[in-house]
Amino acid sequence: MTRKTLKTTLLSQALLFALAAPAAFAQDTAPDGSADAAPDPRQLDTVVVQGEIAYRNRTQDIEPVLSYDLEYFQRFEPTTVGDMVKRVPGAAFVGSDVMEYDGVQLRGLAGGYTQVLINGKKVPGAGDDRSFWIDRIPAEMVDRIEVLRSNSANRSGDAVAGAINIILRDAYEFDGGYLRLGATRWDDGEVNPSFGAVASGEALGGRILGGINVQDRYRGKLKRSDRFSDPSMEELVSWEDQEEIKDGRDYSGNVSWTADVGDSGRLSIDGFYVKTDRDVTEMSYEEEYDDGEVITADVPGFSTVDQKNWGIGAEYRFDMAGGTTALDFDYAKFEDSSVETEEAHAYVDGEWDESEAERLDIDASDTETSFKVAHKRWLGGTEMEFGVDYRAKEREIDHAYYEFAAANEGDPVVYEPDTAVGSLIEETRIDPYLMFSGGVGVMAWEAGLRYERTDSDIESSQDGDLVRVSKDYAELLPSLHLKWDLTDADRISLSLARSVKRPDFNELIPALLDGEYGDNDYIGNPHLDPETANGLDLGYERRLGRRGVVGINLFYRDIDNLIELVNTGEPSDEMIGTWEDMVDDGEYATVEEAMAAEPANSWVFTSANVGDGKVYGLEFDVSTPLAAFGMENTGVFMNYAYVKSDVDDFMGGRRFNNQARSTFNVGFIQDLPTLDASFGLSYRKQGDAYERIVGEEVTISYGEDLEAFVEKRFGSSFSLRFTAANLLDASKDEVFHKFNTIEDQFARDYDEFELETEEAGPSYQLVMRWAF
DSSP states (O other): OHHHHHHHHHHHHHHHHHHHHHHHHTTTTOTTSSSSSSOOOGGGGGGSSOSSSSOBOOOSSOOOOOOOOHHHHHOOOOHHHHHHHSTTEEEEOOOOTTTOOOOOTTTTTTTTGEEEEEEEOOOSSSSSTTTOGGGGGGGGGGEEEEEEOOOOSSSSSSOSEEEEEEEETTTTTTOOEEEEEEEOOOTSOOEEEEEEEEEEETTTTTEEEEEEEEEEEEEEEEEEEEEEEEEEEEEOOEEEEEEEEEEEEEEEEEEEEEEEEEEEEEEEEEEEEEEEEEEEEEEEEEEEEEEEEEEEEEEEEOOOOOOEEEEEEEEEEEETTTTTEEEEEEEEEEEEEEEEEEEEEEETEEEEEEEEEEEEEEEEEEEEEEEEEEEEEEEEEEEEEEEEEEEEEEEEEEEEEEEOOSTTOOOOOOOEEEEEEEEEEEEEEEEEEEEEEEETTTEEEEEEEEEEEEEEEEEEEETTTEEEEEEEEEEEEEEEEEEESSSSEEEEEEEEEEEOOOOOOOHHOEEEEEEEEETTEOOOTTTTOOOEEEEEEEEEEEEEEETTEEEEEEEEEEESSOOOEEEEEEEOOHHHHHHHHHHTTOOOOHHHHHHHHHHHOOOEEEEOOOOEEEEEEEEEEEEEGGGGGGGGEEEEEEEEEEEEEEEEETTEEEEOOOOOSEEEEEEEEEEEEGTEEEEEEEEEOOOOOEETTTTTEEEEEEOOOEEEEEEEEEETTTEEEEEEEOOOOEEEEEEEEEEESSHHHHHOOOSSEEEEEEEEEOOOEEEEEEOO
């Protein structure tokens, strides 16, 4: 049997089980006769030796929430939160390198539309679009992952596509400890170790949990680019082979301490720390054909990445005035000190022509300080919650650019300053909210109102020129959630909520970037308003027996004040330089005459609030054992999301940029109780995505991802697990349509048509876990 035939057979069987299971389990109920029996308290040793297959949780939340315990993912030994989230419905990763999962995109929308929370709280991240790279958090720190499909008034409203809530392990809910030792072998023969330890118990008058994790992170990949004069591919103008190696180490830890205070109070303190040290080495060889000449180039590149994420929080809850009051304080920080360098040594027909180099130094700091006070109380049969969130954000980034050009072959690289761009963005928010919830019979409801006011100060400096701008705005965000339990097993939910997306940081900075889009320049706009969205989610969910669940959800987002690129009407630096050269060459006496003779064809672009957009689609998921088929020890899971969108840009209608058309996951786990063993397969496919900006249009495709595991358990405290990832050697494939000017883009007058592919090969991991 060929690999393709075997894959097709396994996937078709798993898909058949997943689709057949809902009807087969319609008659089952929980052991106590209810639809949602309370789970037993979990122990840390269940992460080491799982007594049964884990499935998606069915939560009691009125708002639409999907919840997945760590054990749901653990059999496949994820190393990061990204490895976990890639398996949940609707989670896409467009732009990530092959086999990497950093910037998550719910509903296929760009990372800035998806809110990432840690323990329900916002944290700063590396992304200029306000996104948080979830591959920075190791899986070992996590208790569960929640997908919050709609907004509630007691949460920050900047989650147009939804939110990923990463719940770290809590001292109050866990007991015991374990050690984890692992090693991963990559396709090129590199072997990397990993270590983790978690322990929890009574201490300091309460309970404490601590965990540490050290992972060697490695990824080697090969990239090939072929560039043509146009899509006919009749004329090859250049090609490039590149080898890239990312080699580093991540250090992380988390701590949680909880204690009861007095008769009704509970104090909790938690913190986390993640440090990423990484070297990125690139070696490229390029060959270009120009008027009968062959131009070759060696292009070595080297980058160092030093990033830190950390945060600490304290929460105190106590009874007061006939209700419960909560005080929350949190401080989180992201730091980045990275250097990127690239050299190019070019030869014409074998003779040295030139050597150039560029370097970029990045120094970034992003901090968020927040305080929240909230009070809950019952008013008759209705629960009322009101409170206020205070949040202060400070994001400071300095980019220093350097360049080098050799006079002779072999000259040592000595960088000279080129330009420096610095920015400081300060945002202060005060967000009061009011929320009511209750139920009548089989109906439960939640209604809330949140008012978010943002005061921002933006400071930008470029080569000594300083610009300061203040911008204030406010948004009223209502939300309504309805949950209708048709039967003990069947549930319908409806959510209506308004949400907001604040501008990307780089869209706010009024610094001029030369040649950012072909020959066109770009300058940020600090006067941008946020985008807002009215959203609808309509879902149906059915319990399948004691542990299974199936659900389908329809969603719609109507987005106003959409931020898109617009032409300022100012000519680009490239165009101004052309006119000045025409005067210097004596062709014209003045720049005005040169402008009249050769009108501008490249411009300065900026971002502006223009028009609106719509996003809609459906999400389906099922996770269940196959007891109805006499296969109680077989569990299957499948989810599928299909998304569409409509937006107008400078060329007309298109989808939202980088929106994957679909995501699909399917797999199974087979437990073998008599052998104390189990095995399983998991398959993932992400749909194509398209991006159109000034001067460039790109289609991105990812190959199929197949993973497998085999596990052997020894008693109740030891397990050995072997996993294999990327068994189909998936590739990332990109098609680029490149143009120098916007007129060329309309006329389809190509500067270059490029095909690019990258591969990383399979990887294999062996992990030992020991509980104590």
